[in-house]
Amino acid sequence: MNDLERDIAQLIIDTLSLEDIEVSDITPSMPLFGEGLGLDSIDALELALALQKRYSIQIASDSRDARQHFTNVASLAAFVEAQQTACAS
Amino acid sequence: MIDLRIADWRAWAPGLDSSEAWQSWANAPWTPDEHDEQPDCGFLPAMQRRRLSRMARIALHVAWPLCGDEEQLPFVFASRHGETTRTYAMLGDVADQQPLSPTQFGLSVHNAIAGQWSILRGQRGEAVAIAGEGDTFEHAMLEAATLLDQGAPAVIVVIAEERPPAPYAGWIDDIPFSYAVALRVGASRTGTAPASRWQLQLISSTNEVKTDWPFALDFVRRALHGPTTSLVHTWKTRQWIWQPIP
Numbered sequence: 001m002n003d004l005e006r007d008i009a010q011l012i013i014d015t016l017s018l019e020d021i022e023v024s025d026i027t028p029s030m031p032l033f034g035e036g037l038g039l040d041s042i043d044a045l046e047l048a049l050a051l052q053k054r055y056s057i058q059i060a061s062d063s064r065d066a067r068q069h070f071t072n073v074a075s076l077a078a079f080v081e082a083q084q085t086a087c088a089s
Numbered sequence: 090m091i092d093l094r095i096a097d098w099r100a101w102a103p104g105l106d107s108s109e110a111w112q113s114w115a116n117a118p119w120t121p122d123e124h125d126e127q128p129d130c131g132f133l134p135a136m137q138r139r140r141l142s143r144m145a146r147i148a149l150h151v152a153w154p155l156c157g158d159e160e161q162l163p164f165v166f167a168s169r170h171g172e173t174t175r176t177y178a179m180l181g182d183v184a185d186q187q188p189l190s191p192t193q194f195g196l197s198v199h200n201a202i203a204g205q206w207s208i209l210r211g212q213r214g215e216a217v218a219i220a221g222e223g224d225t226f227e228h229a230m231l232e233a234a235t236l237l238d239q240g241a242p243a244v245i246v247v248i249a250e251e252r253p254p255a256p257y258a259g260w261i262d263d264i265p266f267s268y269a270v271a272l273r274v275g276a277s278r279t280g281t282a283p284a285s286r287w288q289l290q291l292i293s294s295t296n297e298v299k300t301d302w303p304f305a306l307d308f309v310r311r312a313l314h315g316p317t318t319s320l321v322h323t324w325k326t327r328q329w330i331w332q333p334i335p
């Protein structure tokens with residue numbers, strides 16, 4: 001797991017109060033929703049808000065790709081990097 | 090006039106979490122120090138616990154043992170002031186022009202705890218959330234009486250209040266410390282004799298009778314412990330008379 005992925009895993013734990021889970025329990029490819037970490041739709045909203053605040057990025061709520069971006073920690077990290085590059089340019 | 094059988098009860102306050110502790114408190118009441126203590130609600134998996142506010146944890150903690158898993162009982166949640174901690178935090182976000190947390194916003198309704206009880210306990214029956222004045226306790230019991238009258242074998246009643254954030258100090262002066270009292274009104278869970286039986290009567294009177302503590306706590310102290318004598322509680326023009334039935 002790279003630094004950004006570790007950072008996002010910690011953000012997920014803190015934002016969603018996953019009190020019995022540690023960063024080391026989350027792998028980059030572990031599904032976040034349903035099976036895997038077991039998050040739900042309210043978590044998705046909460047997480048989107050936390051990501052926007054933390055990384056100063058925009059997430060369009062009607063983005064067709066949102067489901068793809070929120071698949072796992074690796075996809076979220078790739079999305080955050082892409083958004084940061086887009087916002088910076 | 091209504092008859093109320095109190096089959097069982099539980100109460101929680103900081104440092105007061107056993108029948109022995111409440112017995113001591115009833116003998117010589119004090120205001121416990123408070124440092125954000127909350128029950129751990131270890132009976133729930135962590136994933137189900139994480140969205141419970143402090144007040145929700147306190148309320149569920151006291152209500153939990155009063156209802157059997159096989160039972161479906163109506164639920165009455167009563168709180169005069171509700172979750173001021175959450176409200177204040179959200180108002181702060183609004184003032185700072187910050188987006189609101191979807192979780193916090195979604196749970197910022199007076200019936201959120203009743204909803205969480207329903208989901209977490211698989212309770213599909215009636216649920217009522219009320220906010221009254223200084224006699225919220227009596228109104229909750231009145232609500233329970235109407236549900237019993239409609240055929241419910243028993244009703245779970247929870248009265249909960251949380252110490253508000255400091256800026257509310259000029260407005261809220263009736264919460265000396267956070268507390269919750271849960272009562273099982275009606276039939277006992279185990280079929281044993283009811284803990285106590287009461288007749289509740291409302292008359293119109295402005296002859297104020299001050300109670301030392303919020304009435305739910307005074308009820309714990311004077312009705313659920315020690316000698317059972319009648320209790321009188323007046324709020325504005327409403328005088329509630331609690332008469333023990335031997």
